[in-house]
Amino acid sequence: MTQVKICGLSEPATLDAAVAAGADYVGFVFFAKSPRNVSLEQAAALAARVPDRVGRVGVFVDADEALLGGAIHAGRLTAIQLHGADPAQAAAARRRLGIEVWAALPVATRADIERAGAFRGAADRLLFDAKAPKGADLPGGNALRFDWRLLDGVAMTMPWGLAGGLDAGNVAEACRATGAPLVDVSSGVEDAPGIKSADRIRAFVKAVRER
Ligand SMILES: O=C(O)c1ccccc1NCC(=O)[C@H](O)[C@H](O)COP(=O)(O)O
Numbered sequence: 001m002t003q004v005k006i007c008g009l010s011e012p013a014t015l016d017a018a019v020a021a022g023a024d025y026v027g028f029v030f031f032a033k034s035p036r037n038v039s040l041e042q043a044a045a046l047a048a049r050v051p052d053r054v055g056r057v058g059v060f061v062d063a064d065e066a067l068l069g070g071a072i073h074a075g076r077l078t079a080i081q082l083h084g085a086d087p088a089q090a091a092a093a094r095r096r097l098g099i100e101v102w103a104a105l106p107v108a109t110r111a112d113i114e115r116a117g118a119f120r121g122a123a124d125r126l127l128f129d130a131k132a133p134k135g136a137d138l139p140g141g142n143a144l145r146f147d148w149r150l151l152d153g154v155a156m157t158m159p160w161g162l163a164g165g166l167d168a169g170n171v172a173e174a175c176r177a178t179g180a181p182l183v184d185v186s187s188g189v190e191d192a193p194g195i196k197s198a199d200r201i202r203a204f205v206k207a208v209r210e211r
Pocket residue numbers: 007008027029031034035036059060061083129138139140141142143144163164165166184185186187188
């Protein structure tokens with residue numbers, strides 16, 4: 001069964017909607033520039049509402065160890081998702097923090113996909129995500145998709161997931177086209193940047209489950 005991660009949750013009502021809809025993972029963003037940013041206090045309050053069967057993924061951009069450690073504790077995180085990290089940084093974080101590490105791999109060209117092999121043994125999961133345009137404020141959460149055909153014929157040697165511009169209208173096609181074992185969405189379940197919609201979350205999970 002395709003797993004679903006609903007990312008960038010920051011309000012109890014929409015977090016509860018994601019859990020009730022059957023999300024496998026919920027994501028909390030710890031990046032001050034993001035409209036989805038949560039404080040450690042918010043993360044703790046949100047995480048307390050999440051049953052153990054649902055994974056809790058913290059999203060970070062060039063975070064220092066103090067933030068990573070504080071967030072892992074406060075958010076009862078089961079994994080950290082690193083944006084901008086190279087394989088050595090991912091491996092070091094995994095070794096030092098003893099937590100599952102997801103490495104976000106920004107994709108625009110086939111050459112980007114070819115960087116995947118370097119993360120084998122360094123991260124626990126790769127998340128293929130659309131590369132942000134130059135000068136964008138955020139490395140992820142931009143409602144952009146990449147050309148899924150870039151994944152054609154790529155032999156995946158580690159757990160992975162697909163992100164970038166997914167929504168209830170295109171996620172079934174994305175799953176068919178790529179065979180992704182996990183799909184990750186943020187903007188596609190929002191009414192506006194940072195404002196999650198319970199209806200859109202339910203529609204997204206339903207589209208994945210009923211495809
Ligand atoms: O969502 C953010 O604000 C964010 C900020 C900084 C780094 C990563 C961020 N999001 C990462 C995610 O996991 C998103 O779910 C993923 O990029 C897909 O986003 P979207 O295209 O908006 O569905």
